Structures are given as structure tokens and as C-alpha cells.
């Protein structure tokens with residue numbers, strides 16, 4: 001784990017713990033013992049600490065936080081103290097990742113040499129903790145309170161150049177960092193390095209503490225539903241005190257965070273996100289035993305609201321991207337929109353000017369389908385008309401090379417229209433595609449495992465978190481969270497006179513956005529399209545029937561029929577959204593939705609008109625209003641999604657609860673500090689949720705989302721821990 005190598009009078013401690021050299025217990029012990037050995041050896045005059053696997057250290061071993069292997073070794077605090085107190089100078093040779101505990105190790109050394117491409121960060125805040133191995137005390141002393149208050153509460157990654165500018169590293173090299181560190185070590189041998197002991201210093205800007213702390217509170221306020229950002233600020237502020245006092249404050253705050261449920265949920269989310277790439281198919285094919293051809297070129301066919309967002313994902317990954325539309329104007333518009341997205345990235349310094357031009361050079365117009373004949377994948381962005389899609393994909397089937405994969409959301413309909421059903425798969429991007437990291441990948445009954453492998457690898461290449469699901473009815477993430485949205489609409493219809501009440505309840509819980517604000521952002525049309533499609537599949541024409549009713553608005557009999565129609569058999573549908581859309585409300589896009597929006601300010605404004613429309617609607621529908629408790633709002637919006645999540649598992653649409661959690665976190669702004677909708681179920685208690693689901697099922701028999709999932713029932717009754725839910729679902733007979 002840590003190799004000790006001596007060359008002339010310099011000892012090197014090589015940290016070797018692939019893939020990212022995390023500071024597991026053996027590594028900590030290895031560094032500690034290595035420093036002691038070098039200090040005891042009179043032939044050693046200086047020590048270099050470096051990382052094998054072409055990286056320094058990416059931090060503490062996160063797995064050990066919740067799952068200690070029982071191996072008692074030194075703590076990271078003891079390691080950092082041991083490094084600083086070394087009687088011989090210690091030089092850190094830093095490359096690739098220097099994060100969290102790795103950065104705490106580096107700043108406890110006496111000198112730091114870094115490769116110019118190193119990525120530095122204190123990402124602890126994203127795991128619900130703080131740099132509790134003296135990082136909050138040493139970092140501001142080495143750099144400044146200003147820089148530490150920028151870096152530690154935000155967790156943002158910073159470059160070697162920024163590190164150098166803020167005195168976090170002493171030298172940057174373009175190549176061979178280890179050799180540079182050895183050379184540097186030979187220049188400091190026998191020199192006094194006492195002033196290099198970080199804990200002995202004071203931050204250079206303690207006089208500015210008040211202003212800096214206030215600024216940090218303002219900058220990070222959006223994340224204050226999480227405890228860690230606030231605690232990070234408090235801990236860094238304590239660096240203005242004498243070191244020992246500051247350290248006590250750091251320990252106290254770190255302990256509180258470590259034992260909080262939020263830290264547990266955030267660390268769970270870290271691994272859940274990574275677990276989605278370990279996909280499995282029912283036949284035993286999986287990410288390990290299946291290879292897919294690399295996707296080096298794609299064609300996006302058609303253009304809509306999301307096209308430019310999707311295109312830029314591929315451009316940023318340097319994948320040749322063809323945009324194929326029948327009109328030159330449509331192609332040009334996609335190019336302009338993509339250019340605008342990249343220009344914004346450049347403005348915000350997410351990419352350099354050079355990268356901007358390189359990325360754009362991967363864009364190509366395709367005026368004729370022949371130009372895209374050799375692409376590795378075609379992505380469907382055509383209008384929602386299945387006949388148009390089938391027609392175009394039939395043509396492409398004849399033109400494209402046999403290995404070209406077709407990505408569409410209409411898997412079965414396109415598969416049956418082509419001679420390559422094995423090469424047809426679903427890819428669902430979430431809007432805005434250039435920002436949202438979730439990619440839902442859907443396999444159909446005939447999709448080949450190697451097609452799945454190719455598209456899952458493509459997802460990784462374009463930096464998406466790809467979740468594999470089986471194709472049944474539409475987008476799985478929408479199904480998961482959509483049931484909660486329907487509940488919100490029903491409660492509004494049934495008596496809540498202020499949409500903000502439901503939205504505030506969800507935002508207080510930590511959702512990025514309330515249910516009605518989400519409908520407005522996604523767009524009324526998109527929401528209504530789902531409803532229209534569902535009813536159409538059952539032979540019911542939503543618009544035709546509404547027109548019929550409109551002609552006789554005050555006719556009670558007709559209204560009653562309308563209501564009965566919409567209950568459609570015994571099922572209730574969230575029609576108020578449709579009602580608003582018919583009145584011309586499109587959501588944020590045209591400024592009118594459940595809220596109002598102005599062109600200057602896209603913040604939702606409460607719209608009293610909604611209550612008036614509601615009152616008329618209720619009258620027409622014969623709805624008797626009633627009151628709602630906060631608890632009912634909370635339970636109906638969230639527990640309905642939990643029940644749906646269990647159904648998605650038992651129907652084998654998703655493979656494991658982590659996949660469902662990632663969909664809720666990355667597709668719908670579920671609070672990360674709760675871990676995801678399934679983790680929420682575990683924390684709340686499945687028994688409690690099951691009881692509520694059964695209760696609502698009795699109360700609302702016209703809402704099928706409350707039929708209790710068999711899996712939830714079993715898990716609740718037998719009190720089964722979450723780690724077995726996927727296994728149990730897989731062992732249940734297919735529904």
C-alpha cells in the first residue's frame with residue numbers, strides 16, 4: 001500500500017492503492033511508519049511523498065466511513081501531524097488528483113511540487129462532512145481565509161495555477177513531477193524549514209474575517225438545507241483563533257457532521273451514482289462480460305427544444321457530431337444554439353477559448369442522409385409522430401452501415417420497422433441536456449447486450465450518469481416522480497387554494513423545486529402530452545371531448561359526463577393542468593403557468609388567477625372541496641413515488657434501488673442529503689410508508705398509484721434492509 005524506496009539520501013513514500021490512492025487504513029499506517037522510519041535513519045536527509053498509478057491521493061477511503069474493516073490503524077489526523085512534525089523536510093510530488101484527505105496530506109508537508117494538470121479540491125462538503133484531518137485549520141494558514149472560504153464550503157475543483165497563485169503549491173512543472181520533487185528535495189537538504197510548518201503560521205487576512213465570513217454565507221446560502229456548507233464556514237472561521245483552539249472547533253463540528261444522517265445519505269449517493277455503470281441484463285450479460293463498439297461519431301436526426309443541449313454533450317466529448325435536418329435553416333439554428341451554449345461555458349470559464357473552437361470543429365451539418373451513413377449511432381430527435389419516425393428510420397436502415405446503432409424512445413416501433421432490431425435502443429436525455437447529467441438508457445425485448453454496452457460506454461464518454469432500464473411505458477424517471485406530481489394536482493383540485501403550499505412543503509423537504517414550478521419549467525404541453533398519450537392509448541380523445549363540453553359549459557349533465565369521462569372507468573387523471581394549457585398557459589416558456597413569469601425576471605410569481613380558474617373548474621366538475629394537513633401533502637407527494645419506485649423494481653424495469661435513487665436525484669432534483677427516493681424509504685421506515693400507502697389506497701381507489709407494491713409489502717412486513725431489495729425483486733416472479 002505504501003512502498004518505501006531510498007535513493008541516495010532521499011526516501012520516497014510511494015502511495016499505491018489503485019484506482020485513486022485513497023487513504024485506507026493501510027495507507028495511513030504506511031505513511032505514518034514511513035515517516036518514522038525515514039526520521040530514524042541518519043542516511044536519509046529528505047522525504048518525498050508521491051503516488052503510484054499516475055495520481056497523488058484522491059482523499060480518505062469513503063467506504064471506511066460506514067464500513068470499517070476492523071483494522072485499527074492511525075487516524076488521518078495523526079498522519080498529518082506526523083508529516084508536519086517530521087525532523088526531515090517532506091516534499092509532496094503531486095499529480096492528477098489531490099483531493100480531500102490527499103490535500104490535507106499535501107498541506108502538512110513542508111513543500112509541494114505539482115504537475116500543471118493536477119486537480120485540487122476539498123470535496124468533503126459533497127459527502128456531508130468537512131476536511132476534519134486539520135484541513136480547515138492548515139489550509140487557511142497556508143493560503144488565506146479568503147481562499148479557504150471560497151474552496152472548502154463549495155468543494156470546487158481548482159487548478160495547479162490557482163493553487164500556485166494562492167501559495168498552496170511552491171512550484172508547477174509540465175512533466176515528470178517526481179523527478180522535479182527529487183531535484184527540489186536535494187536543494188532543501190540541511191536547510192532550516194521550521195517556517196514551513198503550516199500549523200505554526202497564521203492566516204494572512206484575519207483582519208478581514210467578518211466580511212469574508214458574511215460573503216461565504218451569502219455565496220453558499222443556496223445549499224444551506226445541507227449542514228456541511230455552514231459547518232465548513234464555521235470551521236474555517238475558527239482558523240483565525242490560535243491553532244489548538246481552532247482544531248478543537250474543527251473536531252467538534254466534524255464529529256457532529258460525521259454522525260449526521262445527511263453524511264450517510266450523501267456518501268450513499270456518491271456510490272449509488274458510480275454503481276449505475278455496473279449494469280446487468282436479465283440473461284446474465286453485464287458490464288464486465290460484454291464489449292460494445294466505441295461510439296466515435298453520431299448523427300442527431302431532427303431538431304427540437306433539446307437538440308443543441310444534446311449536441312453539445314457530444315461536442316465536449318470530441319465525438320464527431322452530424323446534425324441532420326431536411327432544411328438548412330433548422331441545421332443552422334442547431335449550430336447557433338450549440339455555439340451559444342459553448343460560448344456561455346467559455347464566458348463562465350468552464351472551458352478555455354481553445355477548447356471552444358476545438359469543440360465546435362466537431363460539428364457537421366448533414367443535408368443528405370448519405371452523409372451520415374457511416375456514423376456509429378443515430379439519435380432520434382424527430383417529432384413525436386411514430387409514422388414519421390418509422391419512415392425515416394426505414395430509410396436510414398438502408399443507408400447506414402450495419403453496425404450503426406439507432407437510439408430512439410420508440411424502441412419496439414422502430415425495431416420492427418428496420419432490419420436491425422438488435423441495434424435499436426432507447427436514450428432519454430433530460431432537459432437541459434447540456435446541464436442535466438442523467439441519461440436513461442432503455443433496452444427493448446430485442447436489443448443486443450453489445451448494443452447496451454456500446455451506449456452505456458457512450459454515456460460515460462459524454463460524462464452522463466447512465467441508468468439502464470427495461471423499456472415498458474415511457475420514461476422511467478418521469479413515471480417515478482410523476483405520480484407525486486399527479487397527487488399535487490389532485491390536492492389542488494380538491495381544495496388547496498394556493499399552489500405555493502404544496503411547493504413550499506416539497507422545497508422545505510429539500511427538493512430543488514416544488515411540483516408546480518417543475519411543471520412550469522418542463523412546460524404544460526409536455527405534461528399534457530403524457531396525459532393525452534395515455535388516454536389515446538385507451539381510445540379516448542382528450543381534446544375532442546373537451547370541445548364537446550365547452551359548447552355547453554353550463555350544462556350540468558354534460559359536465560358530469562365530462563367528469564365521468566375523465567375518471568375514465570375508475571381512474572382519475574390530473575386534468576387541471578390540461579385545463580390551464582387549454583387556456584393558453586404554457587408554463588415558464590410563455591410566462592403563464594401555475595405561476596407567472598416576466599421577461600426580466602424568470603422567478604415564479606404567485607398568480608391569483610389560478611384560484612379563480614380552480615373555483616370554476618371545481619364547480620364544473622362537481623368537486624366537493626376539503627382541507628389538507630401538511631402531513632397529507634408531504635405523504636401523498638413522496639410516498640406515492642416510493643410505492644412507484646418499489647413497483648419499478650418488482651417489475652424488473654430497474655435492476656437495483658440505487659438506479660432508482662440516481663434517477664430521482666439527477667433527473668428530478670431530489671435532495672441529495674436524503675440520498676434518493678429509495679434511501680428516503682429506508683430512513684423513514686418501509687413499514688410506516690406501507691401503512692400510509694394502504695390507507696390512501698382505501699381513501700382513493702380511483703388513483704392506481706396507491707395500489708401497494710408487492711415488494712414494498714414484503715420488505716415492510718419482514719423488515720428487510722435495503723441492501724437486499726434488488727435481490728428480492730429479482731427473485732419475485734415476473735409480473
Ligand SMILES: CCCCCCC/C=C/C(=O)SCCNC(=O)CCNC(=O)[C@H](O)C(C)(C)COP(=O)(O)OP(=O)(O)OC[C@H]1O[C@@H](n2cnc3c(N)ncnc32)[C@H](O)[C@@H]1OP(=O)(O)O
Pocket residue numbers: 019020022058059060061062063076077097099100101102123124127130131132133251254255258271274275
Ligand atoms: C474526526 C474525523 C476525522 C477524519 C477526517 C477525514 C477527512 C478526509 C475526508 C476525505 O478525504 S473524504 C474524500 C474526499 N475525496 C473525494 O470525495 C473524492 C472522491 N472521488 C472522486 O471525486 C472521483 O472518484 C475522482 C477522484 C475525481 C476520479 O473520478 P473518475 O471519474 O476518474 O473515477 P470514479 O469512477 O469516480 O472513481 C473510480 C473508482 O474509485 C472509487 N473512489 C473514488 N474516490 C474514492 C474514495 N475517496 N474512497 C473510496 N473509493 C473511491 C470509486 O468509487 C470508483 O470505484 P468503482 O465504482 O469503480 O468501484
